[in-house]
Amino acid sequence: MKDYSTISVEQEGAVDWLTLNRPDRLNALDAxxxxxxxDYFQGLQSDYSRRIVVLRGAGKAFCAGLDLVWFNTAKEKMPRGATDKGPGPSLSDIVLSMRSCPQVIISLVHGAACGGGFNFALASDIRIAGRSARMNVAFVKLGLSGCELGTSYFLPRTVGASVAAELMMTGRFIHADRALATGLVSEVVDDDQLEATARALIGDLLAASPTGLRKTKETMARASGMDDLAAVIALEEHTQTMCMQASDFTQTVAAFGEVKAERV
Known part of the structure; x- marks a missing residue:
């Protein structure tokens, strides 16, 4: 693994535990x-040995969003008339990389998940919240639009238009219980149970075939942008054909048949 300074990555078999690691700044985002x-998510794009990524934050929060202290200091050093748009990757690039990588991404959200941190949770496939979780669209609080980094794509599809509009137009925090009620997260547990809950979920995910897991994420993403049911079914049938051609499908069916025969 690379020697990162603001994130840490622990590998356990086919699972990566990715931790945002600036706890003294509530894991706020700097350059x-x-x-x-x-760099990490780009490296996953064709690495099929990694099947699951668990994203979490060190310390008291998941991610407090943009580090405004760093941003203001960096901005002061810019030439007059310059902008913060540099040659390096942007937060948007990370969100797009998260959605295009073949791995299932699980976010374990505790404490603050604001702005870009909230978008990292939204860009994940599965979100589990600790009871301390509080998430918000911070951009509108800064005098910007509430539409950034895919918020207007993810949030209405996740919680519905009305709740999304409320959160995006006001910057209000949504806490764990309401996040569960609106479908923003799939489960709420005590903060100290987040890892154990993730491990139970990982066990079920790893029970699926590697090909089936990758193709499920890929097909769900493509189907979310389609309005025609017939086109979606055609896409699904094409995906199933590809999965059936994979060797693990034949092995799984054979094993399932043996278990069923034993039970009979």
Whole structure:
């Protein structure tokens, strides 16, 4: 593994435990963390040995969003008339890389998940919240639009148009219980049970075939942008054909048949 300074990655078999590791700044995003996260997710794009990524934050929070202290200091050093758009990767690049990588991404959200941190959770496939979780669209609080980094894509599809509009137009925090009620997260547990809950979920995910898991994520993403049911079914049938051609499908069916015969 690379020697990152603002994130840490622990490998357990086919699972990566990715921790945002600036706890003294509530894991707020600076240029180094943006570059390291982009480098990490870019490295996953064709690495099929990694099947699951668990994303979490060190310390008291998941991610407090952009580090405004760093941002203001960096901005002061820019030439007059310059912008913060540099040649390096952006937060948008990270979100796109998260969605395009073949691995299932599980976010374990505790404490604050604001702005870009909230978008990392939204870009994940599965979100589990600790009871301390509080998430918000911070951009509108800064005098910007509430539409950034895919928020207007992810949030209405996840919680519905009305709740999304409320959160995006006000910057209000949504806490764990309401996040569960609106479908923003799939489960709420005590903070100290987040890892154990993730491990139970990982066990079920790893029970699926590697090909089936990858193709499920890929097909769900493509189907979310389609309005025609017939086209979605055609896409699904094409995906199933590809999965059936994979060797693990034949092995799984054979094993399932043996178990069923034993039970009879």
């Amino acid at each position: 180094t963390m943006v570059c390291e996260l982009w």
